[in-house]
Amino acid sequence: xxxxxxxxxxxxxxxxxxxxxxxxxxxxxxxxxxxxxxxxxxxxxxxxxxxxxxxxxxxxxxxxxxxxxxxxxxxxxxxxxxxxxxxxxxxxxxxxxxxxxxxxxxxxxxxxxxxxxxxxxxxxxxxxxxxxxxxxxxxxxxxxxxxxxxxxxxxxxxxxxxxxxxxxxxxxxxxxxxxxxxxxxxxxxxxxxxxxxxxxxxxxxxxxxx
Amino acid sequence: xxxxxxxxxxxxxxxxxxxxxxxxxxxxxxxxxxxxxxxxxxxxxxxxxxxxxxxxxxxxxxxxxxxxxxxxxxxxxxxxxxxxxxxxxxxxxxxxxxxxxxxxxxxxxxxxxxxxxxxxxxxxxxxxxxxxxxxxxxxxxxxxxxxxxxxxxxxxxxxxxxxxxxxxxxxxxxxxxxxxxxxxxxx
Numbered sequence: 001x002x003x004x005x006x007x008x009x010x011x012x013x014x015x016x017x018x019x020x021x022x023x024x025x026x027x028x029x030x031x032x033x034x035x036x037x038x039x040x041x042x043x044x045x046x047x048x049x050x051x052x053x054x055x056x057x058x059x060x061x062x063x064x065x066x067x068x069x070x071x072x073x074x075x076x077x078x079x080x081x082x083x084x085x086x087x088x089x090x091x092x093x094x095x096x097x098x099x100x101x102x103x104x105x106x107x108x109x110x111x112x113x114x115x116x117x118x119x120x121x122x123x124x125x126x127x128x129x130x131x132x133x134x135x136x137x138x139x140x141x142x143x144x145x146x147x148x149x150x151x152x153x154x155x156x157x158x159x160x161x162x163x164x165x166x167x168x169x170x171x172x173x174x175x176x177x178x179x180x181x182x183x184x185x186x187x188x189x190x191x192x193x194x195x196x197x198x199x200x201x202x203x204x205x206x207x208x209x210x
Numbered sequence: 211x212x213x214x215x216x217x218x219x220x221x222x223x224x225x226x227x228x229x230x231x232x233x234x235x236x237x238x239x240x241x242x243x244x245x246x247x248x249x250x251x252x253x254x255x256x257x258x259x260x261x262x263x264x265x266x267x268x269x270x271x272x273x274x275x276x277x278x279x280x281x282x283x284x285x286x287x288x289x290x291x292x293x294x295x296x297x298x299x300x301x302x303x304x305x306x307x308x309x310x311x312x313x314x315x316x317x318x319x320x321x322x323x324x325x326x327x328x329x330x331x332x333x334x335x336x337x338x339x340x341x342x343x344x345x346x347x348x349x350x351x352x353x354x355x356x357x358x359x360x361x362x363x364x365x366x367x368x369x370x371x372x373x374x375x376x377x378x379x380x381x382x383x384x385x386x387x388x389x390x391x392x393x394x395x396x397x
Contacts, residue, residue, distance in 0.1 A: 012384040016365060040391075047391045051359040054344060055337035059242035060256055064235040067263045074227035082226065 003030075007037045011044060101207070104200065115144035121152075128166070140184070150182060157184040162197075211236070215279050222270050234263050237280070240361060241287050247356050248291035250345045258294055262287035277370075284361070285371045288353055295349055336397070343393045351386035358383060 010027040013019045019027070031038050084091045114127050119137050123130040127146040131137055135152035144161040158165075165186065215236065221229035241262055246255035265286050266273075273282050344352060357363045357371060365383070369376045 008388075009384075012380075012387065015387065016380060016383065018380075043391045043395050044387055047387060047394050048359055050340050050394050050397060051344065051355065051390065053337060054247075054340040054360060055334070057239070057243040057246050059238040059259065060252075063238045063242065063256070063259070064231060067234050067238075067260050068227075068231055070260065070264055071227060071230070071267050074225055078225040078227070082228065 003034055003037050003040075007031075007034070008040065011037075011041050015044065015048070101204075105204070114146040115142070116146070117142035127163075153181045153183065155183050157187065158182050159187045212278070216275070219270070219273070219275070219279055222267070223273075230267055233279075237263075237283060240280075241283060244284065244287055244356060244361065245291055247341065247344060247360070248288070248349065248353060249294060254294060258290045259287065262290050265290070278367070281363070281367050281370050284357065284363075285373070288357075288371060292349060292353075339397070340394065343390060346393065347386060347389055351382055351389060354379060354382045355386040355390065 007027065007030050010019065010023055010030075013023065014027060031041060114124070114129075116122060116124065116129050117140065119139065119141060121132065121135045121137065123132055124146075128149060129143050129146050130149045131141075131152040131154060133151040137152065137154045138156065140156040140159070141148075141154050142159045142161070143163055145163060147163045147166050148158070148160055149166045150158075215233060218229045218233050222233065238259070242255055242259040245259045245262070246252060249255050249258065262283065266283050273279065344355060347355065353372065354368055357368045358365070363371065365376060365379050368383075369379045372379070
């Protein structure tokens with residue numbers, strides 16, 4: 001066997017695990033006789049052992065952090081959804097809060113319309129309800145979200161929600177000779193509602209500014 | 211571990227950047243070491259290793275899930291190192307020649323092993339010597355020897371990483387082994 005070519009070729013095949021049975025026998029028989037090839041084979045195996053023992057190098061500190069910082073920004077959607085997954089209770093609270101607030105808000109919006117109890121002869125000018133002179137309104141009068149001017153007579157209780165009782169007509173041509181009469185209890189729920197209204201508005205301003 | 215990496219890669223593909231952090235920290239030492247051995251220089255190695263991870267992230271959609279991620283990552287890293295070696299200015303070689311004087315830097319890169327001081331120095335000397343001898347091989351043999359014996363890839367995997375036929379891998383690993391045998395026979 002040619003030591004330099006065939007035998008060395010077989011040795012490498014052996015090292016790569018490609019050697020067939022007959023070739024293995026062939027190589028073993030040759031190695032038993034040839035000292036030079038024995039040395040060669042030994043050196044090759046030792047080389048591999050030595051390579052295995054080459055120094056182990058670890059990456060510099062903060063390597064991972066540096067890489068992460070240099071990555072292109074991920075989509076915002078992903079970041080939010082990860083945050084939501086990480087904080088389920090906060091997410092639930094936030095969703096609840098949004099629904100609650102929007103419920104209150106829409107209720108207020110509906111409430112800001114002018115509501116007047118059904119009685120004849122009332123004059124409505126904008127958000128002002130007028131009981132004209134010489135008119136007597138029968139029954140309780142309810143005015144919500146509007147002002148009331150009583151020039152005539154109301155035969156019953158008057159409830160004013162979120163509005164004021166005006167002493168003069170809008171035209172205000174001098175003093176009115178006679179201020180109307182209310183033959184019953186006059187109730188104004190004005191201030192409480194105003195207070196709630198302002199509180200709510202403030203709260204909203206705060207939320208949307210944030 | 212393969213399974214965990216596979217899961218993480220799926221998450222990364224969906225756009226979850228934080229999943230990639232685990233992938234980087236798992237492979238960082240291997241890839242950095244690979245680059246360091248290819249380039250023989252800590253600064254360039256860090257540069258290229260980072261670049262490899264970033265490229266892998268940016269091109270993650272072109273990665274085929276059925277294949278091994280490590281093979282793909284090594285392929286990116288190896289190509290980058292080879293590009294860098296090609297692009298080196300000629301005067302750079304003068305710097306590379308005096309690798310021995312850069313000893314301090316390399317020491318700082320060594321993984322600590324608790325042994326007797328004398329023994330430690332001896333063993334570090336030997337390890338460094340071997341490292342230098344591997345670095346002295348031409349890149350095409352060096353990469354294969356490293357992938358086979360230091361990173362334990364099969365010949366088929368090396369053929370995938372380097373995108374060269376299996377036969378060529380075998381020829382080169384034979385030559386690389388012979389070259390190293392000559393360099394290391396007197397150790």
